[in-house]
Amino acid sequence: MKKLLSIFIVMALVAFSSLSVARTASAEEIKMIGTISKIELAADGKSAVATLKDNKTEQDVVITITDDLTLEKFKDHRIVEGDEIRTKYDSEAGKNISKMFKKTAGC
Amino acid sequence: MSNKILALLLGCTLLATTAVAKEHPGKEHILKNGYQGPKTCEECHPGKAKEFLDTVHWKHASKVDHVDNTDPNTEYGMKNRIYTLCNGNDIVNNLKEIPANAAGKRKFSGCNTCHPGDHINDVGSTGAAAEQAIDCLICHSSKYNYGKRKPEKDSKGNVVMTQDRSTEAAANIGRPGIKNCMICHETAGGGALIKRGLSMTAKDEVHISKGIICVDCHQVKNHKFPTGKDPNNWANDGVFMTCVGECHTDKPHKDADYNKHTAKIACQTCHIPKTGGASSKDFTKWAKQENGFYEPATLKHEVNETNPVYAWYNLTVSNTPHFIGPKGSRTDGKSKIYPFKIYQGKGYYNKLDGTLLSMDFAPPTATGDSLAGVASAAKILGIKKYEPVPGWQTVYFASSHQVTPKKQALICxxxxxxxxxxxxxxxxxxxxxxxxxxxxxxxxxxxxxxxxxxxx
Incomplete structure (x- = not known):
């Protein structure tokens, strides 16, 4: 009986940890294409919050951007409101942190 | 005080002076008088506008003498070439408003979107109006407002490319910085990381991490840009460059065995071990995007995600309808082994003569109908008889950027x-x-x- 209980506990732990890993993995990276409706640069210029309308769901998604290259593009208007963006972001603790933020358009 | 310390101090003083001297000496004049386009530049730099009209950046073409099956008296470049990375060019994909898609949406699109004119004065145009249409500041200003540069229709219905000609942009000019180059070169070939997977950041390119920028290597004289000899980038300003020169010698290693390799192995082979960007595109299949427009189906890769192919290259190019790539051999005495980004594209060939047909992207972008794009391009180019059949083309691109730190280069x-x-x-x-x-x-x-x- 003791042995059976141990096996059950081990199985339960394995199942729980697998679910946790899966949940973490799915939270790791979300990909989206959407159009920027609003860009708000922080006063210190070290971050920005962009609101994008998801092309698929038509829902607004708010993404925080901290990488220098994209921030520079906001500052000199290489990326502006109305641009369509291909983005990857992490969704953690209710905040979407950009990992990639590029215009879809090319020549 | 020793002579060495004196020399060091003098060096530091000179460096500090150089740093301060970077501000453009005409700044006060521009702030006082405003900016009226190239004629303001010409007050101190006479002849520069006319000079610029004779460069690849303006003409998008040049004569070529290293490519098979080309006419020595014709100029080639993105102005007129047809190959399967783009499958169009400035002529068939001239900047225009494309037809409405199923949702009624329109947009402007065209290969010459990056041309530094106003589109009325377009690729290869000449004369006084062309000189005054040059967007000098897009390359020379560190404060260019790129939001002001966009295609729109004028009162006559012509598509014009607007420019930032503000005093603020003009007052902050100098040598082009990385972003001035990358505003166009980052999205070449249909979007970010398509053509070469080019990323000029400190993380992805060792020269940038050491403070060396694009024009430190591509040392421009009279607006002529030295380049390498890429099997697929034919247009050139007649000036060429290699790694060997001001910074690197032809025996650059401390290790004599490595130095022996430089006779037969190009620097890039060991120092650019990865490549990236699109590996293939199918222009016969256009995929519907989430925004309702269509794009050619493309297999994309990140920076440094893929492996190069290696081949002997004597800096001349094999050019046939199904292959564009390096010529050379182990025994010709001229070749070295180079790394290449290999790319394969599918387009339509003309069954009647075997040539690759071009495609106007406007119809398929709106509806996904690739053959309508071929028909439109044929009309523009005056091709009356053709039978489109699908086929693949292999293209070798030089792998000359994304130089890796020394410790990550290839070893024995x-x-x-x-x-x-x-x-x-x-x-x-x-x-x-x-x-x-x-x-x-x-x-x-x-x-x-x-x-x-x-x-x-």
Whole structure:
């Protein structure tokens, strides 16, 4: 009986940890294409919050951007409101942190 | 005080002076008088506008003398070339408002979107109006507002490309910075990381991490840009560059064995071990995007995600409808082994003469109908008889950027092993030679000694 209980506990732990890993993995990276409706640069210029309308769901998604290259593009208007963006972001603790933020358009 | 310290101090003083001197000497004049386009630049730099009209950046073409099946009296470039990375050019994909898609949406699109004119004065235009249409500031200003540069229709219905000609942009000019180059070169070939997977950041390119920028290597004189000889980028300003010069000698290593390699192995082969960007595109299949427009189906890769192919290259180019790539051999005395980004594109060929047909992207972008794009391009180019049949083309691009830090470059065992990156047999070596070249006998003692020295 003791042995059976141990096996059950081990199985339960394995199942729980697998679910946790899966949940973490799915939270790791979300990909989206959407159009920027609003860009708000922080006063210190070290971050920005962009609101994008998801092309698929038509829902607004708010993404925080901290990488220098994209921030520079906001500052000199290489990326502006109305641009369509291909983005990857992490969704953690209710905040979407950009990992990639590029215009879809090319020549 | 020793002479050495004096020299050091003098050097630092000169550096500080240079840093301060970077501000454009005409700044006060521009702030006082405003900016009226190139004629303001010409007050101090007479003749520069006319000079610029005779460059590849303006003409998007030049004569070429190193490519098979080209006419020495014709200029080639993105103005008129047809190959499967783009499958169009400035002529058939001239900047225009494309037809409405199923949702009624329109947008402007065209290969010459990046041309530094106003579109009325377009690729290769000449004369006084063209000179005054040059967007000098897009390359020279660090404060250019790119939001002001966009295509729109004027009162006559012509598509014009607007420019930032503000005093603020004009007052902050100098040598082009990385972003001035990348505003166009980052999205070449249909979007970010398509053509070459080009990323000029400190993380992805060792020169940038050391503060070296694009124009430090591409040292421009009279608006003529030196470049390497890419098998697929034919247009050139008649000036060429290699790694060897001001910064690197032809014997750049401390290790004599490595230096021996430079006679037959290009620098890029060991120092650019990865490549990236699109590996293939199918222009016969256009995929619907989430925004309702269509794009050619493309297999994309990140920066440094894919492996290059290696081939002998004597800086001349094989150019046929199904292959554009390096010519050369182990025995011609001129070739070195170079790395290439390999790309394969599918388009329509004309069954009647075997040539690759061009495609106007406007119809398929709106509806996904690739053959409507071929029909439109044929009309623009005056091709009356054609039978489109699908086919693939292989293109080799030079792999000349994304130079890796020294410690991540290829070493002896990267190539000289049975699973090494070089396929010696395909490169023209006999079985016996290949066996020898892939055996550790040729470097074992040396690497073992280095390993022992570094072990603790």
């Amino acid at each position: 065992s990267s190539c000289h092993a049975p699973n090494g990156v070089l396929n010696f047999k395909e490169l023209g070596y006999s079985d016996k030679e290949s066996d020898k070249l892939t055996n550790p006998e040729i470097y074992f003692d040396k690497l073992f000694k280095i390993q022992q020295e570094n072990e603790w």
